[in-house]
Amino acid sequence: xxxxxxxxxxxxxxxxxxxxxxxxxxxxxxxxxxxxxxxxxxxxxxxxxxxxxxxxxxxxxxxxxxxxxxxxxxxxxxxxxxxxxxxxxxxxxxxxxxxxxxxxxxxxxxxxxxxxxxxxxxxxxxxxxxxxxxxxxxxxxxxxxxxxxxxxxxxxxxxxxxxxxxxxxxxxxxxxxxxxxxxxxxxxxxxxxxxxxxxxxxxxxxxxx
Numbered sequence: 001x002x003x004x005x006x007x008x009x010x011x012x013x014x015x016x017x018x019x020x021x022x023x024x025x026x027x028x029x030x031x032x033x034x035x036x037x038x039x040x041x042x043x044x045x046x047x048x049x050x051x052x053x054x055x056x057x058x059x060x061x062x063x064x065x066x067x068x069x070x071x072x073x074x075x076x077x078x079x080x081x082x083x084x085x086x087x088x089x090x091x092x093x094x095x096x097x098x099x100x101x102x103x104x105x106x107x108x109x110x111x112x113x114x115x116x117x118x119x120x121x122x123x124x125x126x127x128x129x130x131x132x133x134x135x136x137x138x139x140x141x142x143x144x145x146x147x148x149x150x151x152x153x154x155x156x157x158x159x160x161x162x163x164x165x166x167x168x169x170x171x172x173x174x175x176x177x178x179x180x181x182x183x184x185x186x187x188x189x190x191x192x193x194x195x196x197x198x199x200x201x202x203x204x205x206x207x208x209x
Contacts, residue, residue, distance in 0.1 A: 010097070010122075014074035018054070025118055027056040031191075034183060035115070035145055038193050042066030044090075045112035048137070050098055051119025055081030062091040066113065071096050071103055099124050102136065111137045117147045121162045127171045130194070134175060138196045141178070146192040147185070163188070 042065030049058040052070030054077050062068045067090040072078055078093045087093060096103040098119070114133050120126045133144050149163035164172075169190065173180045178197035185191055 011073045011075070014072075015076040018074055018076040018080060023054060027060070027117075030185065031057070031117070031147060032060055034191050034193075038143060038145070038181070038195070039113060042112070046107050046110055047113040047115070048103075048106060048111055050114055050116045050133075051122075052081065052093065053077045053117075055093065057115055057117055058091065058093070061113070061115070062088065066090075068092070069094055069103070069106055071098065073097050098129060102132070106137070108136055110139050112139060112142050113145065114138065114143070115145045118149070120146055120148045121164050126164060126168055127175070130172045131175055134177065134194070134196055140196060141198040142196050144192075144194040144196075146172075146190075146194070148190055148192070149188055150190050164190075 042061065044065065044067055047061045047066035047068045049055075049061060049068060049070045052058045052072045053074070055070050058068050058070035058081070070078075070081060070091070070093045072081075072093070072095065075095055078095055081087075081093055094103055094105075102108065114137055120130070123129050130144065130146075138144065148169075150169070151163040151165050169192070173182070173192065173194070176197070177194045179193075179195040181193040181195075183191040183193075
């Protein structure tokens, strides 16, 4: 699947940032801890790190036993993630624009965990993407783990920390999840743990656009 003109422009912007050696808020010890409260070891289950950047969280998930696909719009970030080497077995990286539809070759309806770290606010339709993950990507009982800035903190100062509005968070949390858990992280960041219903169909509209 190709990347649109708008996606190419966004890709170039992020590529330029990563070329400077900039890293988008390195992974903290708190995030894996929060995630581990709601998940078990992967044991070969499928996980997708959406907006994986240089791959820190994707590697963490792989170390926990998941079969991981890390997705990012920046080829420079993905090159850094791979460090000039082939990724280990059960860890792969994919260049894809999340605004451009479902990524190719991910197991729709079979994914146990999707992580979306500091990426959701950059999507053109955050709530629409989250709905697609819930109805099409995740298996019944699967989890979407989101870390996002909220408007009013860093989001008001630095463009790279664009945040979600409270109304967007309410919309996302009210989409029909089986369970929603949220944690505040400081004054400007929110964790959302969204678990799909266990009685949901495995794939809803997988052939749609």
